[in-house]
Amino acid sequence: MEAFEVLKEKIGGLSVEAEKMASFTEKKFLFKPTGEEPFYLEGTATGFELKKGETGANVTISGDSDVLSDVITGKQDAVGAFLSGKIKVSGDVMLAQKMVSVLTKS
Numbered sequence: 001m002e003a004f005e006v007l008k009e010k011i012g013g014l015s016v017e018a019e020k021m022a023s024f025t026e027k028k029f030l031f032k033p034t035g036e037e038p039f040y041l042e043g044t045a046t047g048f049e050l051k052k053g054e055t056g057a058n059v060t061i062s063g064d065s066d067v068l069s070d071v072i073t074g075k076q077d078a079v080g081a082f083l084s085g086k087i088k089v090s091g092d093v094m095l096a097q098k099m100v101s102v103l104t105k106s
Contacts, residue, residue, distance in 0.1 A: 003065045003068040004037070004039045006018060007039075011103075014048065016048075020102065022045075024099065025044060027058045028040050028041075028058055028059075029042075029057060029059070029060075029061065029094060029099055030054060032060065032062065033062070034065060039053065041099070042055075057091060058092050059093070059095055059099070060091055061091070063086055063087035063088060064087075068087065072103055074104035075103070
C-alpha cells in the first residue's frame with residue numbers, strides 16, 4: 001500500500017486531545033515518498049487533513065514509500081530510520097518526532 005493510503009487510513013481513526021492538537025494547528029508536514037506523488041498533512045484545530053501535492057511545510061520527510069509506511073504504522077522506529085539514512089527530515093525535526101509519536105500511539 002502506498003504511504004499516502006497508509007497515512008489516510010491512520011488519521012481516519014486517529015483521536016487527538018484538543019490540548020495536544022493545538023501544537024499542530026497550522027503546521028504542515030510534507031511527505032516525499034520515492035516513486036509517488038508528494039502529499040502533506042496539515043494540522044487544524046480539530047485534527048489532521050491529508051492532501052496530495054506539495055506545499056510550503058514546517059517539516060519535509062522523504063524516503064522510500066515502504067519505509068515511510070512502516071514509520072507511520074509504528075512497524076519501524078522513526079529515529080532509527082532517520083539515523084540509518086532510510087528517511088530524511090528537514091525543517092523542524094522535533095515537530096516531526098512529536099507528530100510521529102502521536103501517529104504511532106493510536
